[in-house]
Amino acid sequence: MLTNPVVETYSRLAAEYDNESNSQSCWAYASQQALESIVLRSEYRLVVDVGCGTGKALAQLAAQSSPAASFVGLDPAPNMRVVARQKTQDFRQVQILDGCFEHIPLTSQSVDYLFSIFAFHWATDLNRAVSEIARVLRPAAAMDLFFVGRNNGREFIQKTSPIFLKYMGPALFVQAAKLRKQLTKDEAFALFAKYLDPRRLLIEESYNTYYDTLERHLGWWVRIEGQFVGIPAEKRQQCDSDVKKAISGLQQDRGIPYTIHEVHVKIGNI
Amino acid sequence: MKETAEFELADRLIKQIRKSNTGRTSVDTEIEPDTDLLTTGILDSMGFVELLILMETEYGYKIDLLDADPAQFSTIKGLCELAFKGGN
DSSP, X not given: OOOOHHHHHHHHTHHHHTSHHHHTXXXXXXXXXXXXXXXXXXXXXXXXXXXOTTSHHHHHHHXXXXXXXXXXXXXXXXXXXXXXXXXXXXOTTEEEESOBTTBOOSOTTOEEEEEEESOGGGOSOHHHHHHHHHHHEEEEEEEEEEEEBTTTTHHHHHHHHHHHHHHHHHHHHHHHHHTOOOBOXXXXXXXXXXXXOGGGEEEEEEEEEEEEOHHHHHTTGGGTGGGGTXXXXXXXXXXXXXXXXXXXXXXXXXXXXXXXXXXEEEEOOO | OHHHHHHHHHHHHHHHHHHSSTTGGGTTSOOOTTOOXXXXXXXXXXXXXXXXXXXXXXXXXXXXXXXXXXXXXXSHHHHHHHHHHTTO
């Protein structure tokens, strides 16, 4: 039985995840930038994408990789796995499995390269997640984890948090916040250094502000919808309307700003 | 007596918020007991989670969130009232 509202919501919305509005959003752009920074080496035999979602990154990487490499995509949302299997069906070397950071269904020291694009912040148990990553990586393995940092989306958060508090009430508001694990750069280093060789860890962070229209910003709302399932149905419409009004208030000449704080945890090749 | 304890807790929480990195974009905002921590951007929802954990684990005050009014919840004064309402 699924009990994680984020996983449940991603599964429910899987069919519309790659729709035009999300695919053209700032998050899609940031995801593509992360994907394009990945360089697969010819000696990799097993490449893993944790939180593979609809399998977009896997399909792109598999299309340009050597035939000797196998790819495994993990996602806990059943319908995301269905879409990911469809998207990667032309690539026999890609396998989509039920899994997540805390439960990686692979043998110890089997992975040559592990990556994840904007999924790690949904981990439910950070220590277990990193210990699982450390377990499956080969001693000389490489890794790239891109995830949402602690100071992400400040513009929207300041405007929308009072509204969510009003409609959710304090208990649900706090519960929703606990679903995300957004780390600072220092917190990320402290966490990963507990389980992986700190001499091989490289933690980078970036702040990129994207200006867009209200409609296009709302296009990526599907990515965070899981946090709002607790809002009573009868209040949801009014809550959405208040949120749109608040975000519209951020309008500048260039558009409505949204700053993505990205943390990148990297283990380079030896 | 209760008022003094509430005042002391408020003072500790304000100092803690000033010290923490959360809300770094609003570090210049003056924090008073009745400052709305959300609308001013001093804290975000995760900042509240961190503050509640601190109140419980470091200071021994547990807040019943189901019993809390949203307006009360977003100020230091309200949080302290809620902390003492719980019979702490």
